[in-house]
Amino acid sequence: MMLLPKAVLAIAALAFSPANALWPIPQKISTGDGVLFIDQAVRVTYNGVPIITIGYTPPASSHFDSRQIVQGGVSRALQSIFSTNYVPWKLHPRNSNFEPKLALQNRVQTIAIQQTGKDSASTFKPRAGDVDESYSLTVSKTGQVSITAKSSTGVLHALETFSQLFYKHSAGPFYYTTQAPVSITDSPKYPHRGIMLDLARNYQTVDDIKRTIDAMSWNKLNRLHLHITDSQSWPLVIPSLPKLSQAGAYHPSLVYTPADLAGIFQYGVARGVEVITEIDMPGHIGVVDLAYNDLIVAYEQMPYQYYCAEPPCGAFSMNSSKVYDFVDALFDDLLPRVAPYSAYFHTGGDELNANDSMLDPHIRSNATDVLQPLLQKFLNFAHAKIRAAGLSPFVWEEMVTTWNLTLGNDTVVQSWLGGTAVKDLAESGHKVIDTDYNFYYLDCGRGQWVNFPNGASFDTYYPFGDWCAPTKNWRLIYSHDPAAGISASHAKNVLGGELAVWSEMIDASNLDNIIWPRASAAGEVWWSGNVDAATGQNRSQLEVVPRLNEFRERMLARGVSAMPIQMTYCTQLNATACALFP
Numbered sequence: 001m002m003l004l005p006k007a008v009l010a011i012a013a014l015a016f017s018p019a020n021a022l023w024p025i026p027q028k029i030s031t032g033d034g035v036l037f038i039d040q041a042v043r044v045t046y047n048g049v050p051i052i053t054i055g056y057t058p059p060a061s062s063h064f065d066s067r068q069i070v071q072g073g074v075s076r077a078l079q080s081i082f083s084t085n086y087v088p089w090k091l092h093p094r095n096s097n098f099e100p101k102l103a104l105q106n107r108v109q110t111i112a113i114q115q116t117g118k119d120s121a122s123t124f125k126p127r128a129g130d131v132d133e134s135y136s137l138t139v140s141k142t143g144q145v146s147i148t149a150k151s152s153t154g155v156l157h158a159l160e161t162f163s164q165l166f167y168k169h170s171a172g173p174f175y176y177t178t179q180a181p182v183s184i185t186d187s188p189k190y191p192h193r194g195i196m197l198d199l200a201r202n203y204q205t206v207d208d209i210k211r212t213i214d215a216m217s218w219n220k221l222n223r224l225h226l227h228i229t230d231s232q233s234w235p236l237v238i239p240s241l242p243k244l245s246q247a248g249a250y251h252p253s254l255v256y257t258p259a260d261l262a263g264i265f266q267y268g269v270a271r272g273v274e275v276i277t278e279i280d281m282p283g284h285i286g287v288v289d290l291a292y293n294d295l296i297v298a299y300e301q302m303p304y305q306y307y308c309a310e311p312p313c314g315a316f317s318m319n320s321s322k323v324y325d326f327v328d329a330l331f332d333d334l335l336p337r338v339a340p341y342s343a344y345f346h347t348g349g350d351e352l353n354a355n356d357s358m359l360d361p362h363i364r365s366n367a368t369d370v371l372q373p374l375l376q377k378f379l380n381f382a383h384a385k386i387r388a389a390g391l392s393p394f395v396w397e398e399m400v401t402t403w404n405l406t407l408g409n410d411t412v413v414q415s416w417l418g419g420t421a422v423k424d425l426a427e428s429g430h431k432v433i434d435t436d437y438n439f440y441y442l443d444c445g446r447g448q449w450v451n452f453p454n455g456a457s458f459d460t461y462y463p464f465g466d467w468c469a470p471t472k473n474w475r476l477i478y479s480h481d482p483a484a485g486i487s488a489s490h491a492k493n494v495l496g497g498e499l500a501v502w503s504e505m506i507d508a509s510n511l512d513n514i515i516w517p518r519a520s521a522a523g524e525v526w527w528s529g530n531v532d533a534a535t536g537q538n539r540s541q542l543e544v545v546p547r548l549n550e551f552r553e554r555m556l557a558r559g560v561s562a563m564p565i566q567m568t569y570c571t572q573l574n575a576t577a578c579a580l581f582p
């Protein structure tokens with residue numbers, strides 16, 4: 001008889017509080033069902049010393065200070081609790097009474113942040129594995145909050161997790177959690193958790209890039225790879241080679257000045273997001289022909305499909321000393337502006353079509369044995385410059401898988417072609433990033449942008465699906481783990497993953513909902529893994545969906561137009577109500 005009311009209470013609590021609605025789910029978490037309010041008078045200390053809480057932005061600088069970084073993180077966490085929070089009615093049955101009574105006045109008293117290690121220069125521009133991102137977070141029933149982390153990056157992650165515990169009350173400016181006490185210990189599965197954003201096919205504004213960095217930090221994603229130039233446009237201002245952007249940008253206003261670039265880097269560092277710059281070469285660089293007409297072969301060559309993957313074609317003339325002079329000047333200008341903020345520089349290397357060199361008056365060949373030594377020599381030159389600037393090189397996989405080039409052991413290889421490439425590269429000792437297009441290409445599955453005139457090509461390509469359809473939906477993304485099926489000793493070479501946002505059909509109008517919340521799915525797999533430690537099974541969608549529904553609402557409230565993943569009917573009931581059982 002005593003058991004019945006208890007059981008009923010437990011079920012009621014389950015239905016009314018979406019427990020552990022954190023994203024990504026911490027490695028270890030326990031929560032209670034106590035209510036705690038928080039208000040703006042909350043005291044925050046960092047290593048025992050009080051810090052500014054509301055309205056602080058770290059100064060723009062290439063010098064980074066742990067205290068300023070943490071203060072910025074505190075300010076953003078409190079802003080997200082007090083200014084961009086939401087009433088979670090969409091996550092509860094319609095017309096239900098899910099909010100705590102305002103009379104319950106237990107409050108968060110203090111947030112005591114303890115950083116137990118010292119940050120170093122590499123904390124703010126880490127190579128994979130340089131930073132300990134772990135943290136622990138406890139919230140007592142009576143409102144004492146304690147955060148402990150070795151690095152300021154770990155502190156930022158803890159603050160984000162803390163902010164996700166709180167909701168806005170519909171009665172006014174009151175903010176509460178229903179989960180006290182809370183105890184969390186957390187750390188990432190992979191050190192490299194990224195998004196690649198194409199800035200060349202369509203221009204993306206500086207504000208959009210910064211908002212993407214914000215949303216990444218909420219998802220504990222830590223690498224933003226900017227594919228900043230391609231054959232279509234050169235939006236990057238290089239002061240010593242001004243013709244590049246003057247001739248190559250789509251419009252004089254659609255450029256990234258040195259100040260824009262520095263601002264993006266600094267914005268990222270302050271949020272634990274390292275920005276990685278890519279200048280794709282020796283293919284995907286046709287646009288340079290508009291500025292310097294003796295460096296490029298096959299620019300705008302037709303029929304394009306014999307010379308490149310999409311128009312306009314154009315690659316470096318691989319046996320021209322002028323190309324070396326150009327890269328020398330380009331890197332002398334750009335690399336010193338990258339090195340204060342990033343450990344990496346990406347030299348591209350995807351989809352080089354050997355036929356381009358058939359049109360090169362110095363080569364007139366598409367034979368591998370002719371081109372391979374030229375490519376090796378060029379890559380050695382480019383990567384030596386990168387190392388001399390204190391950076392580590394990054395390349396697309398074809399440099400290894402198609403051209404069999406020898407790379408330095410510091411070089412990271414980004415794999416996109418799927419199949420067994422990630423496994424093969426990891427087993428042959430390369431450091432690998434997984435961008436398998438079968439899972440991680442966010443641009444896929446939305447139809448063709450290329451035109452098919454009436455006639456043969458119309459008939460062949462009807463109904464105009466794109467090459468990498470179908471859409472990589474969040475459930476598919478969530479099912480994929482970069483190191484799955486790779487032995488533990490080789491899996492350590494798999495540094496993580498990057499989602500790709502190729503921008504033929506993406507600009508400010510749809511950027512947010514192309515990326516979010518699908519990138520959140522990858523974010524959780526790369527941080528937490530997709531296996532439930534308790535059961536040893538893949539995490540169930542029934543457990544994941546309520547949290548992702550909730551996190552999507554949170555991102556929306558914080559100014560990112562993440563798309564819905566379900567209808568409100570489903571979010572208001574429970575995962576089982578919208579499940580398909582066989």
Ligand SMILES: *[C@@H]1O[C@H](CO)[C@@H](O)[C@H](O)[C@H]1NC(C)=O
Pocket residue numbers: 305306307308353354355
């Ligand atoms: C190179 O061009 C020839 C036609 O000249 C074509 O048959 C071949 O498919 C092209 N190769 C590539 C990789 O596009």
Ligand SMILES: *[C@@H]1O[C@H](CO)[C@@H](O)[C@H](O)[C@H]1NC(C)=O
Pocket residue numbers: 318319320321324374377
């Ligand atoms: C061009 O090719 C010649 C002959 O193979 C070689 O000696 C020379 O170094 C090459 N130049 C460049 C810039 O690659």
Ligand SMILES: *[C@@H]1O[C@H](CO)[C@@H](O)[C@H](O)[C@H]1NC(C)=O
Pocket residue numbers: 354355366
């Ligand atoms: C090289 O060119 C020849 C002649 O056009 C063509 O048949 C062959 O497919 C080309 N090879 C590559 C790798 O594109």
Ligand SMILES: *[C@@H]1O[C@H](CO)[C@@H](O)[C@H](O)[C@H]1NC(C)=O
Pocket residue numbers: 404406
């Ligand atoms: C690739 O290069 C390595 C070392 O340079 C060499 O041993 C190997 O035979 C090459 N493989 C192919 C398929 O060309």
Ligand SMILES: *[C@@H]1O[C@H](CO)[C@@H](O)[C@H](O)[C@H]1NC(C)=O
Pocket residue numbers: 408409410
């Ligand atoms: C990586 O290469 C450098 C330069 O060739 C060498 O000094 C270093 O020992 C290598 N490191 C490893 C782990 O193989």
Ligand SMILES: *[C@@H]1O[C@H](CO)[C@@H](O)[C@H](O)[C@H]1NC(C)=O
Pocket residue numbers: 479480481484530538
């Ligand atoms: C479980 O995860 C593994 C590794 O990511 C994946 O290969 C497999 O498809 C997943 N299975 C299910 C049912 O999601």
Ligand SMILES: *[C@@H]1O[C@H](CO)[C@@H](O)[C@H](O)[C@H]1NC(C)=O
Pocket residue numbers: 014015573574575576577
């Ligand atoms: C989930 O929703 C369904 C449909 O409304 C309901 O029958 C079921 O009791 C709910 N389960 C829980 C645990 O609330």
